[in-house]
Amino acid sequence: MSDMHDTTKAIIHTQEELERLCEYWKTRIGLADWEFAIRIKRAEDMISESQGDCHWKLSNRQAVIQIIDPVDYSKHNMGEQDMERSLVHEMLHPLFGPVDKEENSRLEDIMLEQAIESIAKALVKFRRGQQELLP
Numbered sequence: 001m002s003d004m005h006d007t008t009k010a011i012i013h014t015q016e017e018l019e020r021l022c023e024y025w026k027t028r029i030g031l032a033d034w035e036f037a038i039r040i041k042r043a044e045d046m047i048s049e050s051q052g053d054c055h056w057k058l059s060n061r062q063a064v065i066q067i068i069d070p071v072d073y074s075k076h077n078m079g080e081q082d083m084e085r086s087l088v089h090e091m092l093h094p095l096f097g098p099v100d101k102e103e104n105s106r107l108e109d110i111m112l113e114q115a116i117e118s119i120a121k122a123l124v125k126f127r128r129g130q131q132e133l134l135p
């Protein structure tokens, strides 16, 4: 799940663009042999009440990522929606699979969530500064 966003301009992508970005990112974060299914979902169809969600199986290296439809992006969130950052954030979750228990209540879950968001933010910021690497 991701809840910390502070971009000033919304970054919106189609599902096809997100799939291309997923291909770009998976080789760079060490998940080249993973299979990701990306879905843009309305709020009522999201598994959890968040901007993104990832359900994965370490055993067969498959993950389903849900990104919230811009229509339902809550005005209560800080900053504008950044779908690529949400995507990278959710893609990082399987990397932490062995320690990520999807509980989100213990202190270490909150710290893990913040660490994942910081890494996602840094990676996306770096890619956007590297225009020639755009997919």
Ligand SMILES: [Zn+2]
Pocket (backbone or CB within 6 Å): 001, 002, 089, 090, 093, 113, 116
């Ligand atoms: Zn998360």
